Each structure stands twice: as C-alpha cells, then as structure tokens.
Amino acid sequence: MKTLRDRTETMRLLAKEKQVDLYIAYSHGGLQKRSTREQGIFRDEIKNRRNTALHNAELSCPAIPKKLSGATYILKLANGDSLFFSLTGSQVQDADNTMDWEYWFDTLRICLKITS
Known part of the structure; x- marks a missing residue:
C-alpha cells in the first residue's frame, strides 16, 4: 500500500510539470470498472488545469x-538521450501474496528514416 500511495503522490507531482507528458492509458471501458468514487477522482485530476502534463488515453482494446x-516511463535527458523504464506486475485489486514483477531499464534509441 505504501508503494501505491508513493506512486499516486509522484504522479500528481509529475502531472503539473511543464516538461512532462504523462499518459494514463487503460483498456476500453476500463474506467467504468472502477468505483464511482475512483472515477470521480480520475475525472477531477483530468479536469484540473494545473495538470498540464496529464493526458487521458482510453485504448481501443x-x-x-x-x-x-x-x-x-520514457525519460528524455538534457543531452538528448532517452531512458526507458518499464515494469509489469499485478494491479493492487488483483494482488495476492505471490506476485511476480518484471523490470526493464535501458537506453532508448529510435531511428527513423523518412523518404518521400
């Protein structure tokens, strides 16, 4: 529960940062699976004008x-490089005593060649 509270606090701070794009992505209809209270909190955060970095992203799946x-998380560094950090694990409501977690951390290089 502590990590959930810490992450919530961190996300609320990041949502107000001018140099951040924070996408909250969830499955189609996923928001409706939350309680009325949770939906209200989410909608209030999306509507909050101070949350300039926060983007609502309902997926089609x-x-x-x-x-x-x-x-x-994709972190863009001052020198132009990007770092990639990702984790997979159980959502809090699905958690039990035997959760498996996976973490990835590496540089992220995207090369695009555009031809016309």
Whole structure:
C-alpha cells in the first residue's frame, strides 16, 4: 500500500510539470470498472488545469493482458538521450501474496528514416 500511495503522490507531482507528458492509458471501458468514487477522482485530476502534463488515453482494446499490466516511463535527458523504464506486475485489486514483477531499464534509441 505504501508503494501505491508513493506512486499516486509522484504522479500528481509529475502531472503539473511543464516538461512532462504523462499518459494514463487503460483498456476500453476500463474506467467504468472502477468505483464511482475512483472515477470521480480520475475525472477531477483530468479536469484540473494545473495538470498540464496529464493526458487521458482510453485504448481501443477491451482488456490489457496481465503480462502487459504495469507502467512504462520514457525519460528524455538534457543531452538528448532517452531512458526507458518499464515494469509489469499485478494491479493492487488483483494482488495476492505471490506476485511476480518484471523490470526493464535501458537506453532508448529510435531511428527513423523518412523518404518521400
């Protein structure tokens, strides 16, 4: 529960940062699976004008496979490089005493070649 509270606090701080884009992505209809109270909190955060970095991203898929449930962060550094940090694990409401977690951390290089 402590990590959940810490993450919530961190996300609320990041949502107000001018140099951040924070996408809250969830499956199609996923928001409706939350309680009325949770939906209200989410909608209030989305409407909050101070949360300039916060973006609501409902996906078209009806469910997110457990293997992909988690969080992904792409950090752009001052020198132009990007770092990739991702984790997968059980959502709090699905957690039990035997949760498996996976973490990835590496540089992120995207090369695009555009031809006309």
